[in-house]
Amino acid sequence: xxxxxxxxxRLGALARYAVxxxxxxxxxxxxxxxxxxxxxxxxxxxxxADAPERYVKRMMIxxxxxxRRGSWLxxxxxxxxxxxxxxxxxxxxxxxxxxxxxxxxxxxxPRQQRAALVLRYYExxxxxxxxxxxxxxxxxxxxxxxxxxxxxxxxxxxxxxxxVR
Amino acid sequence: xxxxxxxxxAFARHEEQAPPLDPLRRAIDALATRRRRRRAATRTGAAAxxxxxxxxxxxxxxxxxxxxxxxxxxxxxxxxAAPSGPLNLLLxxxxxxxxxxxxxxxxxxxxxxxxxGGAAYLISIPRDTATEIPGVTGxxxxxxxxxxxxxxxxxxxxERLTGVRADAVAEVDFSALRSVTDALGGxxxxxxxxxxxxxxxxxxxxxxxxxxxxxxxxxVRQRRGMPHGGYDRDRLGQRxxxxxxxxAGERSLLGDFGTVSRLARTPGLTVHTGDLSLLxxxxxxxxxxxxxxxxxxxxxxxKVTIGGxxxxxxxxxxxxxxxxxxxxxxxxxxxxxxxxxxxPQE
Numbered sequence: 001x002x003x004x005x006x007x008x009x010r011l012g013a014l015a016r017y018a019v020x021x022x023x024x025x026x027x028x029x030x031x032x033x034x035x036x037x038x039x040x041x042x043x044x045x046x047x048x049a050d051a052p053e054r055y056v057k058r059m060m061i062x063x064x065x066x067x068r069r070g071s072w073l074x075x076x077x078x079x080x081x082x083x084x085x086x087x088x089x090x091x092x093x094x095x096x097x098x099x100x101x102x103x104x105x106x107x108x109x110p111r112q113q114r115a116a117l118v119l120r121y122y123e124x125x126x127x128x129x130x131x132x133x134x135x136x137x138x139x140x141x142x143x144x145x146x147x148x149x150x151x152x153x154x155x156x157x158x159x160x161x162x163x164v165r
Numbered sequence: 166x167x168x169x170x171x172x173x174x175a176f177a178r179h180e181e182q183a184p185p186l187d188p189l190r191r192a193i194d195a196l197a198t199r200r201r202r203r204r205a206a207t208r209t210g211a212a213a214x215x216x217x218x219x220x221x222x223x224x225x226x227x228x229x230x231x232x233x234x235x236x237x238x239x240x241x242x243x244x245x246a247a248p249s250g251p252l253n254l255l256l257x258x259x260x261x262x263x264x265x266x267x268x269x270x271x272x273x274x275x276x277x278x279x280x281x282g283g284a285a286y287l288i289s290i291p292r293d294t295a296t297e298i299p300g301v302t303g304x305x306x307x308x309x310x311x312x313x314x315x316x317x318x319x320x321x322x323x324e325r326l327t328g329v330r331a332d333a334v335a336e337v338d339f340s341a342l343r344s345v346t347d348a349l350g351g352x353x354x355x356x357x358x359x360x361x362x363x364x365x366x367x368x369x370x371x372x373x374x375x376x377x378x379x380x381x382x383x384x385v386r387q388r389r390g391m392p393h394g395g396y397d398r399d400r401l402g403q404r405x406x407x408x409x410x411x412x413a414g415e416r417s418l419l420g421d422f423g424t425v426s427r428l429a430r431t432p433g434l435t436v437h438t439g440d441l442s443l444l445x446x447x448x449x450x451x452x453x454x455x456x457x458x459x460x461x462x463x464x465x466x467x468k469v470t471i472g473g474x475x476x477x478x479x480x481x482x483x484x485x486x487x488x489x490x491x492x493x494x495x496x497x498x499x500x501x502x503x504x505x506x507x508x509p510q511e
Contacts, residue, residue, distance in 0.1 A: 007190065007193075011186055011189065011190060012183065012186055015183040015184050015186060015189060016180045016183040018183070018184075019179055019180065019182045019183050019184075020176050020179070024182070025182045025183070025184050026184075028182070028183065028184055029184040029189060029192075032184065032189060032193075033189065033192050033193050033196060036193045036197075037193055037196045037197045037200060040193065040194075040197040041197055041200060041201060100175075102168075102171045102172060102174075102175040103175045103179060106175070117172060118176070121169060121172040121173050121176060122173075122176040149168055149169075152168055152172075153168055156168075
């Protein structure tokens with residue numbers, strides 16, 4: 001597979017995946033862009049991986065987790081902090097409000113936890129592969145997911161006064 | 166659990182927030198191009214030295230304050246120590262036909278840089294020189310030792326022959342010589358007599374002319390049809406290298422980033438530097454005077470027949486003096502004593 005072929009067929013999926021990880025379009029764009037530049041410059045190595053797309057997604061996860069350490073793109077941190085962006089439930093149908101609420105609460109999670117949720121509920125990966133993608137043990141990966149779910153439940157209850165149920 | 170269902174739902178619904186792909190793709194390409202350019206620039210130092218080594222065009226490329234400026238420009242540590250003592254670089258001109266098994270080192274030149282700088286000596290080793298290969302029965306022509314084990318085997322063969330261990334080895338495909346010549350806009354080559362190509366029928370008149378890459382490649386391949394065969398070809402190779410040195414000096418290649426980075430990407434150039442840093446070598450090459458590149462080769466044939474096969478060997482009297490001069494770093498004395506071994510220059 002050439003780099004061109006890879007981009008033609010997979011860029012859309014990678015862009016969506018980046019939105020799930022970052023929670024907003026601009027940060028997603030930064031994440032995809034930064035990752036794909038490295039993919040392009042090192043394509044031969046990427047293409048040699050057993051599953052190139054998986055490899056690239058792992059690169060993206062690592063990049064996303066690195067933001068936490070401030071190792072690249074300081075401007076990411078100049079954006080409003082995710083915590084402040086937690087929205088008050090809007091006046092949509094209750095079901096829609098719940099979904100927006102979930103999205104807002106996701107933004108408050110530690111990055112590893114959010115990444116674990118994306119891998120489980122968006123990518124539908126089994127625990128073993130989630131652990132591999134995050135570079136941790138299966139136990140740790142499971143811990144991220146259960147903590148994230150608990151926090152989600154708790155925050156949702158607090159914010160919507162028990163609306164999620 | 167309802168949270169799981171809500172999560173899947175929320176993810177699916179936000180897929181539409183994905184950034185638009187066309188601008189994203191353009192941004193990726195633009196950024197990658199910028200980085201590739203920057204990366205090429207940082208490699209240029211090493212690659213330029215590779216070219217310099219490979220083609221024995223030390224010289225003006227690294228003269229004056231140029232190295233310091235260059236080092237600053239590419240942001241490399243400037244605390245690299247230039248190696249002291251004499252340096253010996255082995256240059257292999259390869260006639261590559263596919264795999265190593267089909268490639269021969271037809272041009273073998275030991276580039277010797279004395280410790281006091283100011284000169285470079287190009288010592289041609291005839292390609293038919295008889296050599297042994299440890300662990301392999303029989304006698305081999307030295308150009309065929311490349312087929313047996315690549316650059317390292319040739320290095321060892323040259324070491325057994327001369328007692329001089331090459332500090333670095335550069336492999337150059339003849340095709341690379343062609344690309345480099347064209348990138349430099351041709352080379353001035355001076356011929357003592359007319360050469361008619363056995364391959365293309367082209368005629369290269371006596372005297373100094375500028376030649377394009379294809380012509381230079383043709384020229385360094387000429388052996389049959391030359392009055393002294395491989396011996397003449399070795400001297401043609403030296404003349405081409407002298408032209409290269411002159412051209413690099415004229416062009417003040419160092420300031421010409423476009424050309425240098427094109428040279429840097431020439432396929433068919435390989436340099437093995439062992440323990441030496443390329444930058445250290447570059448700083449060392451800086452001291453070589455353009456006018457003092459001296460071609461040295463054996464002026465007479467010394468045929469020997471081993472096992473029914475004809476080989477070349479070094480002159481049993483003079484060659485030991487040459488090798489001693491290389492080891493003792495007294496080449497200026499050797500060329501003074503043996504002018505017949507020195508390539509005449511106009």
